[in-house]
Amino acid sequence: MSFEPKLVGFLCNWCSYTGADLAGTARMKYPPNLRVIRVMCSGRVDPNFILEALARGAAGVLVLGCHPGDCHYTEGNYKCQRRLPLTRKLAEQMGIDPRRIRLEWVSASEGARFTQVVTEFTDEVRALGPLQLSDWTFDSTSADAQLAHESR
Amino acid sequence: MNGPGMVPITIDSRRIEVEEGSYVLQAATALGIEIPTLCYYKYVSPYAACRICCVEVKDHRGRLRVVTSCNFPVEPGLEVFTHTPRVIASRRLNFEMLASRCAPMPALTELSAKLGVETPRWGWGEDTCILCGLCVRVCDEIVGAQALGFASRGTARYVTTPFDGETSACILCGACAALCPTGHIRMEEVGNREIVHQEISLGPNAAISVPFRQAVPNVPRIDPEYCVHFRTGGCRICARVCPKECIDHEDEERIEEVEVGTVILATGFQDLDPAPLKQYGYGRLPNVITSMEFERMNNASGSTGGRIALENGREPRSIAILHCIGSRDTNHHAYCSRVCCMYALKFAHLVKEKTSAEVYQLYIDLRAFGKGYEEFSQRILTEGVNLIRGKGAEVVPASGAWKEEGELVVRCEDTLAARFREIPVDMVILCTALEARADAKETGRKFGVSVGADGFFIERHPKLGPVSTPTDGVFIAGTCQGPKDIPDSVAQGGAAAALAMSLMVRGEVEMDAACAVIDDKLCSGCRMCNDLCPYSAIGFDEALRVSSVNAALCKACGTCVAGCPSGAIRALHFSDEQVYAEIEGILV
Numbered sequence: 001m002s003f004e005p006k007l008v009g010f011l012c013n014w015c016s017y018t019g020a021d022l023a024g025t026a027r028m029k030y031p032p033n034l035r036v037i038r039v040m041c042s043g044r045v046d047p048n049f050i051l052e053a054l055a056r057g058a059a060g061v062l063v064l065g066c067h068p069g070d071c072h073y074t075e076g077n078y079k080c081q082r083r084l085p086l087t088r089k090l091a092e093q094m095g096i097d098p099r100r101i102r103l104e105w106v107s108a109s110e111g112a113r114f115t116q117v118v119t120e121f122t123d124e125v126r127a128l129g130p131l132q133l134s135d136w137t138f139d140s141t142s143a144d145a146q147l148a149h150e151s152r
Numbered sequence: 153m154n155g156p157g158m159v160p161i162t163i164d165s166r167r168i169e170v171e172e173g174s175y176v177l178q179a180a181t182a183l184g185i186e187i188p189t190l191c192y193y194k195y196v197s198p199y200a201a202c203r204i205c206c207v208e209v210k211d212h213r214g215r216l217r218v219v220t221s222c223n224f225p226v227e228p229g230l231e232v233f234t235h236t237p238r239v240i241a242s243r244r245l246n247f248e249m250l251a252s253r254c255a256p257m258p259a260l261t262e263l264s265a266k267l268g269v270e271t272p273r274w275g276w277g278e279d280t281c282i283l284c285g286l287c288v289r290v291c292d293e294i295v296g297a298q299a300l301g302f303a304s305r306g307t308a309r310y311v312t313t314p315f316d317g318e319t320s321a322c323i324l325c326g327a328c329a330a331l332c333p334t335g336h337i338r339m340e341e342v343g344n345r346e347i348v349h350q351e352i353s354l355g356p357n358a359a360i361s362v363p364f365r366q367a368v369p370n371v372p373r374i375d376p377e378y379c380v381h382f383r384t385g386g387c388r389i390c391a392r393v394c395p396k397e398c399i400d401h402e403d404e405e406r407i408e409e410v411e412v413g414t415v416i417l418a419t420g421f422q423d424l425d426p427a428p429l430k431q432y433g434y435g436r437l438p439n440v441i442t443s444m445e446f447e448r449m450n451n452a453s454g455s456t457g458g459r460i461a462l463e464n465g466r467e468p469r470s471i472a473i474l475h476c477i478g479s480r481d482t483n484h485h486a487y488c489s490r491v492c493c494m495y496a497l498k499f500a501h502l503v504k505e506k507t508s509a510e511v512y513q514l515y516i517d518l519r520a521f522g523k524g525y526e527e528f529s530q531r532i533l534t535e536g537v538n539l540i541r542g543k544g545a546e547v548v549p550a551s552g553a554w555k556e557e558g559e560l561v562v563r564c565e566d567t568l569a570a571r572f573r574e575i576p577v578d579m580v581i582l583c584t585a586l587e588a589r590a591d592a593k594e595t596g597r598k599f600g601v602s603v604g605a606d607g608f609f610i611e612r613h614p615k616l617g618p619v620s621t622p623t624d625g626v627f628i629a630g631t632c633q634g635p636k637d638i639p640d641s642v643a644q645g646g647a648a649a650a651l652a653m654s655l656m657v658r659g660e661v662e663m664d665a666a667c668a669v670i671d672d673k674l675c676s677g678c679r680m681c682n683d684l685c686p687y688s689a690i691g692f693d694e695a696l697r698v699s700s701v702n703a704a705l706c707k708a709c710g711t712c713v714a715g716c717p718s719g720a721i722r723a724l725h726f727s728d729e730q731v732y733a734e735i736e737g738i739l740v
Binding site for chain 2: 045
């Protein structure tokens with residue numbers, strides 16, 4: 001049996017969540033791997049949420065927000081757009097493939113795009129295989145020592 | 153008793169008080185005494201050119217003399233006689249001398265009848281200008297263009313433009329031609345300078361006019377592009393004529409800011425431009441018109457007064473009505489425009505009622521979905537309308553034998569008869585798609601309403617919130633939400649108004665319970681959140697050195713929560729603990 005990843009999606013209440021709803025009412029098909037958490041805005045997505053999801057067994061995290069210029073809160077998606085690359089970088093330093101974290105824009109009318117994004121992301125993460133976090137343990141003492149060394 | 157500035161005079165034994173500085177002719181007109189004249193116009197200064205308006209006056213010294221009434225100023229105690237034998241003889245003489253150089257034009261022959269001159273004793277002349285100078289005065293005093301003047305003297309006198317040529321001083325307002333009593337002055341097209349107020353078949357033809365007959369509000373408006381005042385600073389005749397003093401030339405377009413609690417978006421639709429659909433020949437072939445143009449033509453206040461006519465004015469022998477132009481077409485709009493089937497049937501009914509033309513309906517499916525619609529479509533079938541199931545594919549000019557039956561040929565596939573058909577017709581009506589307005593997306597962005605793939609505004613929920621939008625207090629109604637007919641638009645408009653009213657009568661708005669709060673024990677006072685908030689809902693308390701959220705301004709987006717380095721901000725209903733619990737829950 002092939003690997004079926006568990007994926008966590010953080011969906012903006014105004015665009016992508018409605019878009020996902022539309023995909024549902026239009027009876028569009030998409031992989032059942034994605035589990036959706038509704039947030040009011042993609043700007044609410046704390047990088048900690050993403051890391052927590054990965055730590056708890058998610059193989060990938062998908063953040064969906066409004067298209068640039070369409071944010072219900074004017075610029076929350078821009079905040080997200082600036083946080084996500086940093087999160088990906090951080091994940092990479094932790095040995096997590098940054099492809100497991102993805103940010104996409106899906107509007108309320110793009111039910112078809114929602115299914116397409118989810119399908120693509122699921123396929124990509126499935127190809128990456130399960131996330132192996134056990135190999136890597138965070139050693140706080142050595143990290144502190146390194147920081148102290150660098151700052152000296 | 154004299155009022156201030158009023159002068160008592162007597163005209164034909166009738167006393168009247170008139171304003172100081174006015175003229176005898178004005179006083180006589182006020183009394184209803186008719187004095188014939190050719191050169192008087194109340195909005196320009198009197199000129200006494202025609203001398204037909206002469207009257208006999210007796211001044212304070214008792215002198216009796218004949219004067220021109222249009223420019224004879226009133227004085228206290230003046231006695232005026234308008235119909236003495238001497239006056240009548242003078243008028244006749246003056247008229248006959250004028251007639252000797254002028255052609256017998258309507259303005260003059262009418263006057264000759266009025267004055268009792270059967271044949272002028274020196275005969276008629278040939279000139280069509282009576283040298284009344286109305287044109288010169290109106291151009292100078294009202295229009296302010298000074299493009300006309302008199303040239304030469306005595307018998308050689310004539311009206312002309314500077315240097316007798318085409319002049320840039322003329323603003324083509326047409327006031328001279330409008331006032332000319334004989335039609336001596338005409339507007340002519342010279343070079344590529346167009347004639348003003350050319351008859352536009354669908355619109356008004358004056359600088360001030362009611363845009364169309366059923367206009368709301370039904371009041372005239374000024375077209376600043378053509379209004380003389382806006383070009384020369386003069387004129388303003390309309391303001392002087394208006395008895396209610398409604399016309400204010402200083403008034404101008406302005407943007408007003410109105411504070412409101414609710415907004416209903418009813419921005420409507422736009423018609424698809426059929427010109428890019430080259431196969432139908434719109435804009436290229438004569439008598440290929442859109443449904444809107446047909447409506448205008450068919451309207452009693454339209455260009456033809458409701459007569460259905462071809463471009464050459466002839467009644468069409470046959471008309472083809474092509475459904476679904478741009479709708480139900482994956483190359484343009486996939487959706488059905490909803491209203492076309494029914495108005496196309498209405499067109500057929502009207503054509504049958506008004507003309508004897510043959511009508512062909514080229515349809516994909518006849519969608520008579522509303523109350524009474526199916527009954528109407530059945531009735532049309534009994535009126536001898538030809539229904540062809542098949543979309544009109546092409547319109548081409550008729551050639552050869554087709555020409556005897558129609559100027560155009562419509563090609564289509566009759567899918568019920570399973571054969572290709574060519575139908576000669578005189579007129580083609582294109583039922584163009586209802587489109588979302590080109591600026592709908594921009595408008596929607598201003599109000600927090602998104603547009604769908606088809607460009608129309610998206611409602612909150614297709615079944616449970618058909619007039620609401622994601623933004624509280626913003627509602628949508630009519631075709632801005634999607635193509636719909638009048639009854640549906642009215643119903644949606646009513647629903648939107650009722651929802652807006654229900655918010656307004658309450659007088660207060662329930663805030664969403666979701667909101668950010670700052671724990672001032674944890675807040676380090678870094679003020680990072682202050683700049684993150686798009687609503688400026690977070691302020692800084694200088695005394696306590698902490699930030700705090702104004703709950704009334706907070707829209708609960710949570711950007712500050714995710715950005716707070718101390719974790720001091722909680723998003724109620726979307727707190728970190730709640731999201732972590734959700735993550736935990738869904739990953740079990």
